[in-house]
Structures are given as C-alpha cells and as structure tokens.
Amino acid sequence: MSAKTINIKLKVWRQKDANSKGGFEDYQLENISTASSFLEMMDVLNEKLVNENKEPVAFDHDCREGICGMCSMFINGRAHGPDTLVTTCQLHMRTFKDGETIVIEPWRTGGFPVIKDLMVDRTAYEKIMQAGGFVSVNTGGVPDANAIPIPKHDADEAMDAASCIGCGACVATCKNSSAMLFVAAKVSQLALLPQGRVEASKRAKNMVAVMDELGFGNCSNTGACEMECPKGISLAHIARLNREFLSANIKG
Amino acid sequence: MSNFISSSIGKKLILSLSGLFLITFLLIHLIANLFLLGGSDAFNTAVHFMDTNPVIQIMQPILALGFVVHILYGVIIQLQNWKATPVNYKTVNQKESSKWSARNMIWLGLFVLAFLLIHLGNYFYVMKFAPHDMGSTLVDGVEMHDAYSLVTGLFTNPSFGVIYSIIYIIGFVALGLHLNHAFWSAFQTIGWSNDVWRKRLSTIGTLYAILIAVGFSIIPLYFLFIK
Ligand code: SF4
Ligand code: FES
Numbered sequence A: 001m002s003a004k005t006i007n008i009k010l011k012v013w014r015q016k017d018a019n020s021k022g023g024f025e026d027y028q029l030e031n032i033s034t035a036s037s038f039l040e041m042m043d044v045l046n047e048k049l050v051n052e053n054k055e056p057v058a059f060d061h062d063c064r065e066g067i068c069g070m071c072s073m074f075i076n077g078r079a080h081g082p083d084t085l086v087t088t089c090q091l092h093m094r095t096f097k098d099g100e101t102i103v104i105e106p107w108r109t110g111g112f113p114v115i116k117d118l119m120v121d122r123t124a125y126e127k128i129m130q131a132g133g134f135v136s137v138n139t140g141g142v143p144d145a146n147a148i149p150i151p152k153h154d155a156d157e158a159m160d161a162a163s164c165i166g167c168g169a170c171v172a173t174c175k176n177s178s179a180m181l182f183v184a185a186k187v188s189q190l191a192l193l194p195q196g197r198v199e200a201s202k203r204a205k206n207m208v209a210v211m212d213e214l215g216f217g218n219c220s221n222t223g224a225c226e227m228e229c230p231k232g233i234s235l236a237h238i239a240r241l242n243r244e245f246l247s248a249n250i251k252g
Numbered sequence B: 001m002s003n004f005i006s007s008s009i010g011k012k013l014i015l016s017l018s019g020l021f022l023i024t025f026l027l028i029h030l031i032a033n034l035f036l037l038g039g040s041d042a043f044n045t046a047v048h049f050m051d052t053n054p055v056i057q058i059m060q061p062i063l064a065l066g067f068v069v070h071i072l073y074g075v076i077i078q079l080q081n082w083k084a085t086p087v088n089y090k091t092v093n094q095k096e097s098s099k100w101s102a103r104n105m106i107w108l109g110l111f112v113l114a115f116l117l118i119h120l121g122n123y124f125y126v127m128k129f130a131p132h133d134m135g136s137t138l139v140d141g142v143e144m145h146d147a148y149s150l151v152t153g154l155f156t157n158p159s160f161g162v163i164y165s166i167i168y169i170i171g172f173v174a175l176g177l178h179l180n181h182a183f184w185s186a187f188q189t190i191g192w193s194n195d196v197w198r199k200r201l202s203t204i205g206t207l208y209a210i211l212i213a214v215g216f217s218i219i220p221l222y223f224l225f226i227k
Helices: A038-051 A123-130 A152-162 A169-173 A180-191 A200-213 A224-228 A236-251 B002-006 B008-038 B040-052 B054-083 B105-129 B147-156 B161-190 B195-226
Strands: A005-014 A023-033 A101-105 A114-116 B136-139 B142-145
Touching: A005 A038, A023 A038, A123 A180, A123 A200, A152 A180, A169 A180, A169 A224, A180 A200, A180 A224, A180 A236, A200 A236, A200 B008, A236 B008, A236 B161, A236 B195, B002 B008, B008 B040, B008 B054, B008 B147, B008 B161, B008 B195, B040 B136, B040 B142, B040 B147, B054 B105, B105 B147, B105 B161, B147 B161, B147 B195, B161 B195
Parallel strands: A005 A101
Antiparallel strands: A005 A023, B136 B142
16 A cells, blocks of 8 residues: 555643643644554654653553553544554554544543553553462473363463453443453453363452452443454453353352 | 452342343233233233232332342442543544443433333322222223223323323333343343354344333324324
C-alpha cells in the first residue's frame, strides 16, 4: 500500500503525577505517514514537544510488536483505538482520516490509577497473579514433555487463554471496570491442563478474592472486553472461571 | 460460605438464580393473562383457580422474595460497579463492542420496577386486599370476583385507556430488552456456557424476550382494536 500523509489534531490527557488533576491539551501534527504506527506518531509529537522545550507526553510501551501489553491508550473512545485485535503499537495511522481529531486518554478505572499523562499503574494485575496465577513445582529433573498426554482440544484452548498479555484493555473498556476476562484467562490456561488441576480450586478462590479486594467491579457479561481484547480472549473463559469458582466453593 | 456470598461471583450467582426464577414466573403469568382473550368466564375461572390453589398461595411470598432479592442485588452490584470506575472517559464508543441493552440493565430494570409498582397497585392490591372493589360474577353456578372487568376496564377506559395501554406496552418492551441480555447472561454466570452454547442460549433468550414482550402487549392491543 502506498503511504500517504495526513494532518491530524490531537486531544491528549496530560497529568503531572498521580495526585494532580490533569486535563486535555490540544496538538496539531502535519504530514504523518499513514504507514506509521500510532506510537510512531506519538514519537513525532514528543520530538516536536522536546524541540519546543515542552514536556513530552509520557506513555507506556516496550516491545512495539503486540506481545508485551504495555501500550495502554484509550483512543477515540476505544481501548487500543478503532481497530480490533490489535494493541496500540500495532494500530496504524491509515485507520484515521485526514483532518481527524483523535482523543487520547489513559485507562480509566479505579484499579489502575494514573501515574503520569497516559501511564497507569497496573500493579493490581501482578497482585492477582501472585495470588495463584502459577503452578507450584518441585525442583529436580525436567519431566518428559510427552509423559502426560493432553487432548488436542484442551491444549488449544489453554493456549488461547495463555495468549493474554495482561494489557488491561478488558478492564479499561468495561463499564463495570471488571477484571474478569484477565482473571478468567489466567485461571483457564492452567485449569485446562493436568499440571494446573492440582491447585485449581485454591487458585480460582484466591485470584477472585484478590480481584474483589482490589476494587475491580462485577462482571455483567456485556462482552465489551472480548471485543476490545487484542488477543481475542473469549467470554467462554469467564464461564469456565465461574464454574471453577463455584465448584471450588461447593467442595469447600 | 459467607466469603462466597460476598464475592463478586457469589453475588452475581444470586442475581442470576433469582432472575431465572422470575423468568419462569413470567411465563406462567403470561399463560394466565392469555385467558383474557378467552373472555370473561375463562379469565375469571383462571383467577379463581389461582386464588384457591394452595401451591400458588405458597409460591406467592416466595415470588415476592425473589423480586426483592433480585432488585436488591442488582442495585448493590451496580453501586459497586460505579464505585469501581471513579473517573469516566471523555469519549466512549461502545456501539461496536456491546449491546445497548447489556449496558443499560440497571435502567431497564428500574424502569420495569416502576412499572411493576403501578401494576401491583392497579391489580394485585385490589385482588388481594380490596376484593370487594371488584364486582362478583357467577360462572357455572360458582360465585367469584369479576377480575376480568377490573383488568379490561383499565385498557378500555374512555378517558385514560389508551394512555394506560401505551404505558403497559412500553413497560413490556423494557422488560423484553432486559430479558434479551438477562437470559444468556444468567447461564453464563452459573458457568453453563461456552462458545457453542453461548450462541444457542442468546438465541433462545432473544426469542423468549420477544415472546414475553409481544405476548403481554397483545392483550391491550386486543382490547383497544379488536374487541
Ligand atoms: S484478557 Fe485480553 S484485554 Fe484483558 S489483559 Fe488479557 S490480553 Fe489484555
Ligand atoms: S508496546 Fe508491547 S504490545 Fe504494544
């Protein structure tokens, strides 16, 4: 595709630190290549701001290839912008029109407080993971990978769940600020495999308990998370989490 | 156990089980109402049967409890959800990611609640606590209350019948929208869903919602236009 260039207007959330109030700033950028990624466009903006001796916009990013989950931006009312199944770093400027105004906000949810500008603190996810998002293994020789046969279907579903990159788009897009899709993915990927079954009950109970404690909302199954998830994690995993949690509580 | 009840999934389980109970009740209520189309004797006999049937009498307080629990938990869950999102976005575009009814369950629910209160005042209160306000009638030699005239009277009243019927229909359209999301959502919360069943359950849910909304709306339309 031949690259064109477009002129755009930006409305970016600026906030000095966690305790400041913050507000929107307007910027204009000219001759942005439609082949550039959204983050490259942000780099151009920051370069311009630095040249003008202004404070650049702080935003999270790392891999820039859709696997680390850091690039958390709420663009024109949608997590990771208007494209589906992409992170912000994979969003391209060809998705926008010449002259368009683009509104950029940080994730807004009680669970992820803003640190600065577009950066949010996602420690809450770490805390949920520490409550059970792992399998305990004894040290010793590595067991043979083929010693435990796993049905293809289960392996596939576990792999789908495991593709969650912990980006937080599900919470950010959820009108209830619910973290259920994330927790469901993490519980599912292990619950489907024999190695994970050992601690399955404890895991479901503990991860849900920490999720609730941290103030994430109650899932009402709107399905918005699934649509905005860059990895297409299915709501079916939430149903599995519900099953795991209910049976864990029935077992006591 | 108390941990379970106070957990997010526990609260939602209570909301969905009470919801499924109310969903079942709606079907029974609809069947009873359709006797209206059969004329005065048919409806009055049906009401008389329900008034004197012990199972129905036992179910009545349980049903009331179902409503109270469902409304209470719906409100609690919603208040927590608002609290979980202290700052709102300036621009939100959720048209492509979720259904309007799914996002507005609380408002649809509260609207239906308002309707329910009017409805209880108009019919249930009179039938239950002020039955002498209704006339009486003889069906096959048995004396019974003339509930038929009470119900149809509101729809056909020359001064407010049309407005009353419109409110009644809007109430059931709101209920239909509520059910459209509720049905599948209840099963999802119980854990009885996956990628295959989700499609089936949401289709059944939509059909059920239409059945309830249309089924109840037929009654005022029948009395306004056909009768
Ligand atoms: S479930 Fe999807 S949206 Fe949520 S954190 Fe994982 S990858 Fe991101
Ligand atoms: S920067 Fe790593 S996913 Fe976008």
